[in-house]
Amino acid sequence: MSQQQTKNCITLRGSAQIICEYLKFAINSVLFQRGLYPPETFKAEQQYGITLLLSEDPLIKSFLTNLLTQSEEWIVNKKVTKLSLIILNVANKEVLECWDFNVQYEDGDIELSKEKKETVGSKDLKKIQQEIRDVMLQVAATISYLPFLDCRCSFDVLIHAKTDCDIPEKWAEAEPVAIANAQNVQLKTFSTSLHKMETVVSYKLSD
């Protein structure tokens, strides 16, 4: 029993890494599915038991690494409540679509945490990955009902952090976005027993 427990032990840092890995794949998947960048710039990779596509564009890659390393730090320190991937029309800066990734903090395995003297979870990694896979499949399925983006679009990621959070270099405060006449679709949630990730996509309802 003791061996199994040590196997299934997930630290706060590890959980944050799992969350950020999910974010990386989810954002790349959305960029591919919504056709923001040409499909030949994406490369297939096997993850969570399914084939996912990652962008090869150096600019996107560097943007995501910058974003996710900082986000991981914030998630570990419980500063972030939500990450929003917004897709906007380049010409008039109108927000067409918003992917909200709500982060909730959980206690994990309290007994094991006392034993280890740090907050840890005891959820099986395979189970977590299974849950993430379900979410990713749902993300891929959204293309069937999301409206067609017929203009030149780009994306940005907004981080909803707590007010006491410091703003590091290269970061700036942004305006919160709102979509007029929006339709919300909640996707499946998954949990690492330390963090709970809730994915919601809201899009402009076509007239």
Next chain:
Amino acid sequence: MAKESDMSLFNDVLEPFRRVINTDPPKDKLSASSKLNFSDSNQSIKEGLSNLFSIGKRKSSLGDGSTPEKRLRTESTSNAPHSPWKTKRLKIDLIAAKAQITKLEARVNHQHTIRKEMQILFEEEKASLVEQHKRDERALADMEDRLQVIRRREQELREEFNEAIKEQKDAKANWDKEKNELFKQIAELKEKLLESNVSSKDQLSEMKKDMDELLQALEGAQTEVEILKKEVAKQTARAEQCITLKNQLEKQTFELQQVTSKLKEIEYERDSYKDWQQQAKTAQKRLSNMAELEKEVVRLRATERSLRDAVCNKLLLEEQVHQLNSRLEVLQPVQQELHEAKVKVASLEASLEEWKTAARNHGVENARALSSALETALTSQLTATATSSQAQSQLAQLTEEMTTVKYERDKATTKLNDLQTVRKNQESLIHRLQKRLLLVSRERDSYRQQLDCYEKELTVTLCGESGAGSAALLSARVEQLERALQGYRDLLATHDHQANTKQVETLRAEVTKWRDEAEALRRDVQKLRTQRDTLQAHMERLDTAPKTKVIHLTDNPAAAAHKQVQQDLETAQEEIKRLKAALREGGSRDISEETQKLRQQLESRDVKLKRMKEEFTSSAQEYRDVCYMLLGYKIDRTGHKNYRISNMYAESADEYLTFTLCDDGIEMVHTEYSASLDELVELHLHQHRSIPVFLSALTLDLFTRTTMQHEIQEC
């Protein structure tokens, strides 16, 4: 036997111990007694007594220590009384004896234990000795077995030894035989050696003889060689003669060739002479036809004159044509203008027709009528505009009035509101008055009751004591009260009851209406509140804004894309501006001018190119000619890296050489002509390995030949 002896020995050893063991138990008691006796001897006086004690002691028990003392006491008391000293002595002796007894007993016990230990020891030793004895016996048996084995071995070895000795003897005999044989062989070999020495000496002598013979033959051969050398010299001399003869022959053949060539030339001259003769005959025939020819000449001259006139006419005509052409060129634009004018006229006529039709439609036939109609129309328009301006001014006035009216209406509404408020105040006043009225009526009732009471009292008092003063007082009071009552009644009358009630009813109806309205409004408010709450909840759910702040990376893809788009837009706009400006300036003319310029340039370039080509071809030809004149060879390029060379002095066009350009230089290709130049090829190409030398040698050779031919011809 050994066992028995061992056992006897063992018994001897054990014997003394056995004796001791056997004698021990009886001795124990005896020793005790003897020792007692022995101790008693020291105290000879109390022998009898001690014996008595000892007997008594034995009777009771040896182990019991306490009983003898008691007995002693009893005995001491029972016996005849002795002197105190004696008794003391006896007691002392007794105690001493007792001590001795205990000592001796302890010793006896000790001895017993020693004996037992000894016995155990001896038994153990015996057992060990028996075991050892057994072991020894076994060892002895083993040793005997081994001895037997060794004896057998010894026997075997002896036999082997005997066999070996026999073998050795045999071998010795064999070796002796072999030795003898070998000695014999040695003797034979020595004999053979002697024989061979003799034979070799014979051979040597024979060889020497052969040598002598060979030397003699060599001398003979040398002499022969000298003779042959002389002959060779003779032969060389003859060969020289032959060569000179050959040269002479060659010269003769060359001369013969020259002679034959001359002969050919002479024959050719003869043929030409024959031709000349034929030509002379034909000439004579032609001379006979001379007269006819002269006539013809005259005719031809006339025709020539006529042709010259025609030529003059032609020139005139050409001048005329030229003039006409120039005129035509001048007239062509005029004609074009005419055409255009015609087209314009047609269009104008069409438009005029249209105008006319339009005029007819309006019932006007003449131009004047049209102008009058136009004037009327203009005047009507003017009047219309005047009326419209008036209407507009009226409209402005009306709007002003409307605004004033509106203002008044607003005022009125405000007044109405004021009045309504006043009415409300009055209503409240009425309400209060009603309440007051109620109070007043109650007061009145109460006063009445009081009055009644007073009257009763008065009647009572009047009946009881008929005081005149008090009665006067009371009546005055009553009057007063009645007056007050009347006042109250008047006051009541002023407030018209019925009107009041009516008003109140209307007011109540209004109140109910207002209440209904208020309730409806409350419902609305409730609805709106719930709506607001839901909306607030929605807002909160949408963005947890108050507790969070939104952060993003400054260099995000959206910003980059936006910047890019703006840049693109700016560049596009600039380009548009530029293009528009170009259009305004009239870029089409520029283009045609540019094309003309370019065409001119192209033509000039073409001309230049042609000139260059001509220059190049002429210079190339010149270069080739110079090369031919200077070096005597004409070089033609027949293909890729292939060159044909033909000499200036070559006898025919077939005499040419071909060379190809290789990586390491130039190589000569085999041709029919080169096959005929074997000597030169061998000498210059194969030995000197130089093509220029070969070529110059060839020119020299050819030159000498041609010059010789000429000389011969000249001769």
